[in-house]
Amino acid sequence: MTDSLTLFREPLDAEPDEIIHERRRVRRFVRDSVASGLMTSTCDSWLSGHSPEFSRQVGRSGWIGMTWPLEYGGRETSTAARFAVVEELLAAGAPVAAHWFADRQIGPSLLRHGTRRQQAFFLPLMARGEVFFCIGMSEPDSGSDLGSVRTRATRTATGWKVNGSKIWTSHAQHAHYMLALVRTGEPGGRPAGSLTQLIIEMTQPGVTVRPIRTLDGQEHFCEVFFDDVHVTDDRVLGRVGDGWRQVLGELGFERSGPERFLSTYPLLRSMAQNVPDGRETEFGELVARLAVLRAMSGRVSHHLDGVEAPGVAAAIVKDLGTRFENESLDVVGEWLSLGAGTPVARRLFAQAQPKAPGFTLRGGTNEIMRDIIARAWGLT
């Protein structure tokens, strides 16, 4: 029962030279991109910072789908190399949202469950930063209770007919495709066996996208409606009825990455030379916690290639990491209220604060995470 924690005990090798080199290459790229106006550093950039042009440049530099096979546009690097590149981009507050889902989970899902034809078609386009995916999971009546999705796909002579709607789909208005979780089994039936993942082209007839304005003034969340949308059989990901199992496998990727504790990092970095007198220990504690979260996330990422997704460990990283994001905001906000900081820091704070409620909601609420964790100790 304590096995869920043993992966955190494992030693982690020092980064080899090629990864250190890759970090330096990303840092140069970021410096050049800021200088040329291609990017501005923001908090929460992995979800809010959508820039197709930036993503194309990232793809051209070989940083999307790094671990994927060469024949599909990848570089067959280690997960540790990808981890390093991703956290460099996040720490810099770079706008990576356009390709984020493709790189983090759609690509790995295609590699696990996709057909060779699907892999050969989608992966190279995704790796070049030319095709972007959104993820269709939540629905108006299915938030944390994802297994209750009702968007329905019914059999036709040539494939599937989809009806229903998705909500809180980030950047659906800019995405070329959606990986959607839909119901192919009985309405109201148990999720295992009843759900299927479909790749839906966003420009096809019957798909309507309506952006939702949120309290930060942005419109990255969308509502997506499906009205007799036709999906051919070759766009089923994995097996019909296996959607629930496949989605659960993705969640390990979704919950343990550095985006779960670096959303406010650009703000903290902007204060590193402006910590008010007498507040040094607060700063030191935040730094120490970041060091520990990096150690935890790195150890989980090491296991994402494995046969079994480290779901409980990922839930722990998500819970601790997102609470850290909120606390770092609280601490830095107080420093700013005392008159410390620069205009850049004040801009980042004003930008990050309205996004804070999302930290502990997205990717599965922290309450759901805590139920998952407790279950590993036999508490139900």
Add this chain to the structure above:
Amino acid sequence: MSDLEQLLDQVLGKEYAHAGESVDGSAWERLVETGLTRVGIPESSGGSGGDPRDAAAVTVRAAQAGLGVPLAETLFPVAYLAAKTFGTVPEGIITAVGLDTVSAVTVGGGIRFTASSTAVPWGAVADELWLLAPLGTGEVAFTRLPRDEWTAVSGTNLAGEPRDDVTVDAFVRGDRVVLLPINAVEELALTAALGRSCQLLGALRASLRLAAEYVVVRHQFRKPLAAHQAVRHALAGVAGEVAAAEAAVSQAVDYLPRPGSPFGASETLAIAAAKIQTSRGATRVARAAHQMLGALGVTAEHPLHHFSTRLWSWRDEAGSAAHWAGRVAELVRIEHRGDLWAALTSSENR
């Protein structure tokens, strides 16, 4: 499971069979017999061989079993000083002191050490006291005192472990003194902090286990405590603290320099982060575990107090979270000139 873990299972027995035992107990006797009290120290230095990971494993597991024994002291600060001075660790209980409260003055043919240190771990019962004292010349003087060269007044921490006030006023001949660079003082403090972090991790693990076992068997309102979401979430919070402590300690042990090599900024950050994480976790886990165990947890009969009293004590020893947080802030400001990301990732270049 490794051979070492198997041996530890045999020596420490089932779960809390030896909880609360000290150096007069049978578990300690077996640890000494099997050489586990000298793991991670080279055989040429009087040790049993093995690496820092082995030393950490033994320290964590002894704390997890609820033992109150002088293990962290020997396997971390004393082992460090032995490597630094090419010394040999003798049998018995050895403790080390290297604080500002110790001073050394050169006098004809040797050095006069004076010390007035409070709450020295095992200070009254140790067989040898290893002292590190600044000379004021940019160097520190190291010496080993036999038991008749210091006096001590016994005291205890909240867990009843010896924390004794030590007074030294001793002239030591030059051939019994080794001069070390000044940074040995901080390195000694770091190794002590790592030893305590390992112990804290062990006590955190045990507290999680005790709480998890209790809330599934204890029934109220005709259902187990675990049926309440508030209780499940409290347990999940404890599990998160233990997970963070596992990664923090593992990382710090990974970054421990090879014996005799200096500690860089990344090693300092990793060890400080481990002590901060385990110390903060100690407060939260002790509170949550006691809350989950109700009145039973505060009794002398239930093993929880062996762990909660140690969590509170070790948390405040070898540098508190606040102490090390100040050091981390200084490290970012000075060693890394305010470049926070460089501070966080420099460890990758170890």
